[in-house]
Amino acid sequence: WSNVIPVTISFKLQPVLTVSPSWLSPGASVTLSCEIEYPSEGWSFYWYKAIPYLDIKEEAYKYELLPDGSETAQTLYVITGQTHTAAYVCRAQRGSNYYYTYYSKPKFVWSADLYPAASLTVGPVGQTLSFDFVRLTCKGNSTWWRVRKFPENSVPYCSNVWNLGESVCTLYTKASYSDDGVYWCESRSKQFSNAVNITLQDFYSGPLMEIPDDPVKKGTFVRLRCNLRRKKIFPSVAFYHNNKLIQNDSREELNFLAVSKSDEGSYKCQYSGKESPSRWMSVKCE
Template sequence: MTEYEGRNAIIVSQRGLYSCRGRSDSGRQTYNSDNAIIKDTLPITAILTIQPNWTQIYMGETFTVICEIPGGEGTYWSYDWRPERFTTYYTTNERTFYNVGWEDNGNYQCRGNKGLSLTEWSNVIPVTISFKLHPVLTVSPSWLSPGASVTLSCEIEYPSEGWSYYWYKAIPNMDIKEEPYKYELLPDGSETAQTLYIITGQTHTAAYVCRAQRGRNYYYTYYSKPKFVWSADLYSAASLTVGPVEQRLGFDFVRLTCTGNSTWWRVRKFPENSVPYCSDVWNLGESVCTLYTVISYSDDGVYWCESMSKQFSNAVNITLQDFYSGPLMVIPDDPVKKGTFVSLSCNLRIKKIFPFVAFYHNNKLIQNDSREELNFLAVSKSDEGSYKCQYSGKESPSRWMSVKCE
């Protein structure tokens, strides 16, 4: 033992138990301090491994760290562990962490502890816990010909790391308080090793999901978002029809109507960036959904109907821009009074600098110039009938004007 130049520290060169006590100039002494254990450091470095040897660990999974002492077989060892928040002086060389969370993040190390001898600290294994995984499902083709084969592909982070896959059909859920779909396992869709699943003979609109699993404790990912295979087959058990563009009370609209052998229906749309007020709401009997085309182009998308009896209708790809591109005939909703001034107009969606508009009454051309209005100074009963306008090669839907005598 060598005395240190300072009065309250020493440097030691032998292992053992050490304590200290203080003494004043008058000779009074303190009690002895707690013992400090000085151990030898062996010229051995512990080796730390992790099982399973994933490069990424997700919340809810389980992993085990194993501490090995080279040449230490048959010798009694205890083990110290890092991070320091974990209990040290473990008597086994394995530690298992179940249902891991954020608190299990850290740089893991171990060392062997035998009496007054210690090994060097092991290599560092950094453990980073990530959010539970969301797989991504793709389908090909998304629009199918009746009877075609459909390929489902489940994409996942680090796909080579021991995953197996589960494949499901999405079924409409009747409980509006729960998720829109519940899932039924497809035939031979349990714990497959392949990231692809092929469906043969698909004829109607359908929805699918996937998820993945790995590890001896059966860690499951979330379900993927449902992906749809759409069919335009008009002879399916359910039917979606799209009505013509109409105008009423200053709004342009088109109606979608669901029919079939079921009691309850709902209209669905993809993408879900803009969902009509009637979408995802179960309706008793025939379900009617109204799209107001003047509001937003974001209503563009694929529409279909679903029933509580698991039926899917044909799908319709609606582009409201098509409705915007043509003119609309604007006519009073209520009958007009005979002898009064009445003005009809042609609503031009895409307007040129010098428009050239044609008006028709009962399919007979009655005005063709740059005016966008058709005016009647004193409307008569003979003016009653069907009106439409034509502009830039496109024709509006016909509208009926009624004339009352009083």
């Protein structure tokens, strides 16, 4: 038998930071809470404000120690007088060998109030045959901006780059609602804008009725289509002829095996509680 050699395996811990409240209200203080799952005793805590970092491909933020934010024994840190959107992180240290944890993931406290030095505006809403879209624009006392989003799932490309001058981010309603979330702007001069909670469904202006531009020939097969301009999540699509309901089921098409003169008239479709503009179908007898 060989000698027994004791081996100690260690790994670096990452604390979990929570903030309360997540949305600011006038005069309210913000409480940060830094927790470590195990071991939970014997830690000193460090508290930081997260500052936008110049190269988002390396790190999104750098960290600046908060006032009296070094080696506190308490797991809570209270901030008073915070009026604008901000981000915070924490980490912990213990033992005579000064073991440090990783930094926590940044947590945000958002403000909806407009801030002249950094502002996020929503609009205008645009429309194409395939989808609706809305533009987010960053403005303020900086020459470089980026748009950011929480949660970070399906983060739009525009939030991964710095833009000179105004930063414009275009969100589309077409594919899914994965771009729903809280949006705000950040500048290279360490400013955070107001935050906006966006649900893209709110910008959906409705379906479009697709009808042949030229008159259709009597007795021929004709297909009309309701272009939903988004991912279908509701089962029912309704079609109307001269404001009378003629079809209401899962189909997105209205078919005429042999179109007649009586089929001529105004058509529209309805989906997700919104109606398309009416369009006219002409039927010629020759």
